[in-house]
Amino acid sequence: MQNRPYIDPTSAAAEALGPKPPAEPPAAWQQASNRPRPKPGRVAPRPVVKSSHGYFKAHWLGEHSLPRSYWLNNFLVATPLAMALTGLMSWISVKGDSLQISAIVVLIGFPLLIALNVWCLVGAWRSARNYLQERGSALWGWLARISLVLGTAQLAASVLFGFLPSLGEYAQMARGIDPIGQAKFTLSPDGRSLRLEGVIGMGDGERLRSLLASEAAQGLKRVELVSPGGRVREAERMAEALKARHQGARAVGTCASACTLVFLAGSPRHLSPEGQLGFHRASTGTYNPVFEELANQELAKTYRRLGLPESMIDKTLNTPSRSMWYVPREELQRYELIAPSPRTLAIALPAAGAPLPDYEDALRVHPVWAALDKRTPGLIDTLAQRMVAARAAGGDDDTVQATVWSPLATQMPGIIQGTDGVLRRRYVQLVSDQLKTLRTPAQPGTRPGCRDLLDGRVAVRGQLPLELQAREASWLLDVANSAPPRWLPKPPTPIEVEVLDRSVGSAAMGMLSRLWVDAPDAPAAAAGASCDPVIALLDRLPKQTPARRELADRLLFHAR
Numbered sequence: 001m002q003n004r005p006y007i008d009p010t011s012a013a014a015e016a017l018g019p020k021p022p023a024e025p026p027a028a029w030q031q032a033s034n035r036p037r038p039k040p041g042r043v044a045p046r047p048v049v050k051s052s053h054g055y056f057k058a059h060w061l062g063e064h065s066l067p068r069s070y071w072l073n074n075f076l077v078a079t080p081l082a083m084a085l086t087g088l089m090s091w092i093s094v095k096g097d098s099l100q101i102s103a104i105v106v107l108i109g110f111p112l113l114i115a116l117n118v119w120c121l122v123g124a125w126r127s128a129r130n131y132l133q134e135r136g137s138a139l140w141g142w143l144a145r146i147s148l149v150l151g152t153a154q155l156a157a158s159v160l161f162g163f164l165p166s167l168g169e170y171a172q173m174a175r176g177i178d179p180i181g182q183a184k185f186t187l188s189p190d191g192r193s194l195r196l197e198g199v200i201g202m203g204d205g206e207r208l209r210s211l212l213a214s215e216a217a218q219g220l221k222r223v224e225l226v227s228p229g230g231r232v233r234e235a236e237r238m239a240e241a242l243k244a245r246h247q248g249a250r251a252v253g254t255c256a257s258a259c260t261l262v263f264l265a266g267s268p269r270h271l272s273p274e275g276q277l278g279f280h281r282a283s284t285g286t287y288n289p290v291f292e293e294l295a296n297q298e299l300a301k302t303y304r305r306l307g308l309p310e311s312m313i314d315k316t317l318n319t320p321s322r323s324m325w326y327v328p329r330e331e332l333q334r335y336e337l338i339a340p341s342p343r344t345l346a347i348a349l350p351a352a353g354a355p356l357p358d359y360e361d362a363l364r365v366h367p368v369w370a371a372l373d374k375r376t377p378g379l380i381d382t383l384a385q386r387m388v389a390a391r392a393a394g395g396d397d398d399t400v401q402a403t404v405w406s407p408l409a410t411q412m413p414g415i416i417q418g419t420d421g422v423l424r425r426r427y428v429q430l431v432s433d434q435l436k437t438l439r440t441p442a443q444p445g446t447r448p449g450c451r452d453l454l455d456g457r458v459a460v461r462g463q464l465p466l467e468l469q470a471r472e473a474s475w476l477l478d479v480a481n482s483a484p485p486r487w488l489p490k491p492p493t494p495i496e497v498e499v500l501d502r503s504v505g506s507a508a509m510g511m512l513s514r515l516w517v518d519a520p521d522a523p524a525a526a527a528g529a530s531c532d533p534v535i536a537l538l539d540r541l542p543k544q545t546p547a548r549r550e551l552a553d554r555l556l557f558h559a560r
Helices: 012-016 028-034 055-060 066-094 099-133 138-163 167-174 204-212 232-245 259-264 289-305 310-317 329-334 356-365 367-375 379-392 397-402 405-418 421-437 449-454 458-463 466-481 494-503 532-543 546-555
Strands: 184-187 193-197 222-227 248-256 269-271 276-279
Touching: 055 099, 066 099, 066 138, 099 138, 099 167, 184 204, 193 204, 204 232, 222 259, 232 259, 232 289, 248 259, 259 276, 259 289, 276 310, 289 310, 356 367, 356 379, 367 379, 367 405, 367 466, 379 397, 379 405, 397 458, 405 458, 421 449, 421 466, 421 532, 421 546, 449 458, 449 532, 494 546, 532 546
Parallel strands: 193 222, 222 248, 248 269, 248 276
Antiparallel strands: 184 193
16 A cells, blocks of 8 residues: 655645545535424414405405404304204194295295305315315314215205205295195084094194184084094194184094194094004104204103193104104003994994984094994994984983894894804804803893894893903994905705704704894793703804804895
8 A cells, every 4th residue: 555645735745736626515414403493383374455445245255364264254144044944844844833934934044045055164164275285184174074065065055955945835835825725624414523633734724723613513513533643733733723622522533743733632532433543753854954953852841732642752752753653442442532432232322312413423433333333334324313313212221222122132143154264153153142041030030032032132241241242243343344255155065954853953043133123012931941952052162163053143134
């Protein structure tokens, strides 16, 4: 290795050696360490510059600060107005109060609200953009943007699913026309019943109140309801009118939703055999859970005032508005919301001196007589006339009630022969139990009641226990409500008669054919006559094969 002499870089000898080589650039870490660092602290606030535009245009251009654009203009101004208008739409949908004025307010106010919301959202969005560009807090800037996006989505949903689908309805209501229609009121010729049928709409509450106060309705006894519901507020007005007059209510068909408010206001309340009550929660149609809940809380208060039990209110509020909860008749009777169904064929007799229509009403409320009258039109009119005549002749309650047996006796042979095998078998068993109950004479040596029953003395049926009378009424109701047979029974053939004689006995055919002949003056059998042979034969029937049992059940009521 060659040693070079040391040369002082500041000497003339160093200059003679030539220029110095260029210096190497500093490393990256050296550059970063030498870079000037920003001073700690927050970004300088946006300078307040007075806009040359007006307040509204300045907001639209995003020239206001983010707090003013978002909290003041968007949240504190637009949100309360939107909630107020949405609440008004909910009120129209549920209550239906002042529909015409409310619809006009919605038609004018909703487009203005849309314009105000667009102004608020666009201005706040631009202000948030400027805020982020000026290196404001990313957290608050993006939170504001997310909130504005959600607000835009809610506005679009309100327009697309709330306002636009109902625009035609609001236009009709603004002209004084209810788009859902109105109820039809029909006063009976005798002025004793008023039928309310159809949807409860705008103005129906006032129409009912005026009708009840009219001269034609002074003798009104009840309001008959057949309605799927409608405006809650109009139904509440109807309920107030019924309560003020202590008017009776009867559901003669489906009475659902708002119609139940009218029904519950009646006193007394009756549910016809084909009637049913349907309950569900109210719907505002605004897709706003807050207003939905408020509307249903108001509905619950109304039901409480009308005496609906709390358990039924809870079930109503838990039933979606698109569904329907039809309450069983037994539950309505358990809570005493309707009159209990009569167990026997006896009716609630009107007071002494009551006119013929009162007896007709009492019979039509009874499910069995109402069903039989549909099967044989005019039956109730006949029964009512006989009852009035018996009462006018001085008959007591038992005598008046017994007048129904003779008209019923003319119907029973056809009813028994025209029913199906299952119902006929039930009736044979019922007759067997009736005979066993009346087999013991009232006094030793006298004629037993079972012989009167077999000989067609229908008045003896009043001596049967209530349980057996109730079973007979239940059987009649099932028969009356069953589908008519496809074909009428044919007369028995000789082969069928021979099969019956050999399998059951020659006495079987026609054994029960005189049950309903209604022959009070027929010659009585001997005092010692017994029903035991008949009862024994009926007890042997369950041991027969199904085909022979069905044949026997049919020919027992067919005279030889």
